[in-house]
Amino acid sequence: MKKLAILALGALALGVASAQSNVIKIASVSPLSGPQSGLGTAIQQGAQMAIEDAQARFQQLGFQLQFAPQDDQATPDVGVAVARRIVNDPDLLGIVGHLNSGVAIPASEIYKDTNLVMVSPANTNPRVTDRGYLSVNRICGRDDVQGPVGAEYAVKVLKRTRLFVIHDKTPYGQGLAEAFANRAKELGANVVALVGTEEASNFQPLILQMRAQRPDLVYYGGIYDKGGVLVKQMRERGITATFMGGDGLDASDLVKIAGSASKGVLFTTTAGPISTLPKAAAFAQRYKAKFGKDPEAYAVYAYDAANVILNALEAAIKANGGKKPTREQVARAVREVKLDGLTGRIEFDSKGDRKLSDYYIVGMKEAKYPGEVLRVIQFAPPAARQ
Amino acid sequence: MTFADLLAILPQTLLEGLLLGFVYAMVALGYTMVYGVLGLINFAHSEVFMIGAVIGLEVFRFWGNPEAPVISNPLLLLLVALVFAAAGSGTMAVLVERFAYRPLRKRGSKNILVPMITAIGVSFLLQDLTRIYAALRHNEFNMQYRTYDVLNTVFELPLQTSIQFKGIIVIAVSILMLIGLTYLVNRTKLGKAIRAVSQDMQTAALMGINPDTIISRTFLIGGSLGGVAGVLFGLLYTNVTPYSGVLPGLKAFTSAVLGGIGNIPGAMVGGLILGQLETLSGTFLPFLTNGNFGTEYKDVFAFLTLVLLLLFRPQGIFGQNVSEKV
Numbered sequence: 001m002k003k004l005a006i007l008a009l010g011a012l013a014l015g016v017a018s019a020q021s022n023v024i025k026i027a028s029v030s031p032l033s034g035p036q037s038g039l040g041t042a043i044q045q046g047a048q049m050a051i052e053d054a055q056a057r058f059q060q061l062g063f064q065l066q067f068a069p070q071d072d073q074a075t076p077d078v079g080v081a082v083a084r085r086i087v088n089d090p091d092l093l094g095i096v097g098h099l100n101s102g103v104a105i106p107a108s109e110i111y112k113d114t115n116l117v118m119v120s121p122a123n124t125n126p127r128v129t130d131r132g133y134l135s136v137n138r139i140c141g142r143d144d145v146q147g148p149v150g151a152e153y154a155v156k157v158l159k160r161t162r163l164f165v166i167h168d169k170t171p172y173g174q175g176l177a178e179a180f181a182n183r184a185k186e187l188g189a190n191v192v193a194l195v196g197t198e199e200a201s202n203f204q205p206l207i208l209q210m211r212a213q214r215p216d217l218v219y220y221g222g223i224y225d226k227g228g229v230l231v232k233q234m235r236e237r238g239i240t241a242t243f244m245g246g247d248g249l250d251a252s253d254l255v256k257i258a259g260s261a262s263k264g265v266l267f268t269t270t271a272g273p274i275s276t277l278p279k280a281a282a283f284a285q286r287y288k289a290k291f292g293k294d295p296e297a298y299a300v301y302a303y304d305a306a307n308v309i310l311n312a313l314e315a316a317i318k319a320n321g322g323k324k325p326t327r328e329q330v331a332r333a334v335r336e337v338k339l340d341g342l343t344g345r346i347e348f349d350s351k352g353d354r355k356l357s358d359y360y361i362v363g364m365k366e367a368k369y370p371g372e373v374l375r376v377i378q379f380a381p382p383a384a385r386q
Numbered sequence: 387m388t389f390a391d392l393l394a395i396l397p398q399t400l401l402e403g404l405l406l407g408f409v410y411a412m413v414a415l416g417y418t419m420v421y422g423v424l425g426l427i428n429f430a431h432s433e434v435f436m437i438g439a440v441i442g443l444e445v446f447r448f449w450g451n452p453e454a455p456v457i458s459n460p461l462l463l464l465l466v467a468l469v470f471a472a473a474g475s476g477t478m479a480v481l482v483e484r485f486a487y488r489p490l491r492k493r494g495s496k497n498i499l500v501p502m503i504t505a506i507g508v509s510f511l512l513q514d515l516t517r518i519y520a521a522l523r524h525n526e527f528n529m530q531y532r533t534y535d536v537l538n539t540v541f542e543l544p545l546q547t548s549i550q551f552k553g554i555i556v557i558a559v560s561i562l563m564l565i566g567l568t569y570l571v572n573r574t575k576l577g578k579a580i581r582a583v584s585q586d587m588q589t590a591a592l593m594g595i596n597p598d599t600i601i602s603r604t605f606l607i608g609g610s611l612g613g614v615a616g617v618l619f620g621l622l623y624t625n626v627t628p629y630s631g632v633l634p635g636l637k638a639f640t641s642a643v644l645g646g647i648g649n650i651p652g653a654m655v656g657g658l659i660l661g662q663l664e665t666l667s668g669t670f671l672p673f674l675t676n677g678n679f680g681t682e683y684k685d686v687f688a689f690l691t692l693v694l695l696l697l698f699r700p701q702g703i704f705g706q707n708v709s710e711k712v
Contacts, residue, residue: 035527035627169682195672195680201623201630204402205668205681212395212673225528229625236538236550236624257528257625 029097031074046302079103094309101125121301137352141270147179164215168222177221228257252369304341353381407661408560412615413638414653416608422648432635433512438475438616460534471613479609646702
């Protein structure tokens with residue numbers, strides 16, 4: 001018992017000591033290993049560039065700015081474990097991440113206890129911000145807009161009437177697919193199926209259902225690692241329906257996996273190809289020089305997300321008389337940020353959604369990433385629902 | 387969606403189920419042989435299967451490189467891939483037996499949990515080793531089989547069904563392997579020795595059979611079958627990950643139990659039943675339940691069958707009640 005008390009005291013002393021240190025850490029949390037590491041690494045590297053750019057500025061304010069990349073393996077329980085670990089680091093004042101809504105939702109339940117601010121470049125599930133936590137923000141769009149945008153394009157522009165909707169049973173995939181299906185029904189299309197599957201290699205049962213239903217468009221709510229296999233097997237078995245999905249398909253690995261079957265794939269995304277962001281050209285060049293590859297999907301969004309946190313930090317430091325701000329002060333400052341980022345104007349509403357987000361429709365004319373932007377639509381998030 | 391539509395895709399569904407069933411059957415043979423001889427459920431067999439798929443993939447990649455193919459005939463290339471995968475997976479199975487199971491056996495522990503936990507541990511080890519290999523070698527997680535036009539040629543059959551050339555290959559290869567195995571076990575000296583060891587290891591040893599050698603060879607044969615099944619699985623479904631073995635392995639194990647574990651024709655029949663069950667339930671469940679149960683429940687059916695079977699006929703379809711080896 002005595003030992004425990006001494007230990008506790010020691011830990012407390014250590015905590016106090018480091019709380020006064022002049023180190024400020026920003027973490028990125030995304031999958032760095034496993035099948036989705038392609039998207040996750042882009043987030044980590046985008047955030048890293050923003051933090052390295054700001055290090056000199058923070059040096060002048062008297063702070064040493066550090067970057068702490070974390071791996072959530074795209075898995076909820078790993079994400080929660082990482083969250084528990086990083087909230088216990090008092091120097092850590094902001095998080096860029098996560099990639100997956102299914103990971104961000106449980107992890108942010110832990111961040112909110114200490115008001116540790118999270119700015120996500122990629123979480124599109126409505127529930128991420130609909131819970132109304134002070135510490136949770138995102139700079140990308142939402143699935144309840146992304147899904148309907150896709151449905152409008154499929155039904156009104158492409159004139160598809162028999163839609164076969166599949167999702168991967170994650171909060172992201174299911175939310176997106178359901179939003180797509182609902183809007184398509186409102187527009188008068190016939191949704192012949194809305195099915196979930198966790199399968200990764202054998203999609204034959206779904207393909208057999210397509211044979212029976214003869215859809216003219218197949219919509220997949222999920223990530224490229226499975227979507228790519230699905231479309232490849234569909235084409236091999238002679239299903240010619242248009243293949244469409246959400247931003248989970250937005251990765252160069254889609255082409256690696258699906259090969260020639262990726263030709264003609266359509267997806268909506270909240271993160272436009274870097275070529276559509278005129279201000280990001282210099283960023284893209286620096287990124288390529290540093291990491292040896294083009295920035296993909298969420299890299300530039302992660303850069304902006306990190307800059308949102310850095311801006312808020314500077315404001316909070318000033319408001320705090322040059323001293324290190326508390327997590328709550330940083331979280332409040334994030335909601336006040338008005339920033340012209342590489343992805344456009346960034347301002348948050350009271351829930352932490354961006355006031356205006358872009359939604360893109362991208363088509364792969366050839367089996368080559370990135371595809372071609374067919375349409376850009378700007379939308380405000382829907383008002384908070386209870 | 388009408389009843390006529392359902393009926394129209396039924397023949398194709400049965401055909402797809404048959405293909406999957408043959409793959410399961412080949413993997414199930416590995417489980418059943420090892421169980422027959424050692425009374426051990428070799429959970430690492432699903433990884434031996436997965437490694438076979440990876441070896442086949444590498445053969446396709448090295449010798450079938452589209453820019454400079456060493457072997458330009460896809461069928462010859464497939465044959466080489468099958469041979470290499472059989473050899474590689476067989477060797478892997480022998481190594482697993484030599485270094486993970488034999489030391490435990492020599493120690494004479496009577497606790498059956500110990501080798502089982504070891505099997506699960508080995509299976510994780512092999513998954514992660516493959517993951518390291520895939521990351522270092524190609525920096526990718528989803529490994530893709532190359533598709534060849536010849537192998538993808540579609541043959542139209544009556545009743546609105548069609549089969550790809552690779553489907554025919556899957557059926558042909560698995561039937562050949564099953565006939566070969568049945569012959570080996572029932573008609574050769576090695577087969578006799580395997581049966582003797584599975585009956586009673588001590589007595590077999592007294593008759594001049596070295597049980598270690600026989601067990602090793604059993605693992606070699608089971609592993610090779612698993613390797614061949616891995617290549618065929620990769621060929622059919624094209625996507626292989628370090629975790630590709632887990633679910634098919636569990637289902638193949640279920641097939642082995644379904645047919646009566648330890649029984650070779652049983653494992654085959656079990657695999658075919660499970661393949662049908664999975665494909666049928668996956669395809670028709672959403673229609674029959676009006677969309678309330680989706681394709682995701684297809685695996686539930688496989689394992690529900692296992693549970694029901696263990697409750698009502700634990701010895702399996704072809705199994706006999708062996709309470710004690712006499």
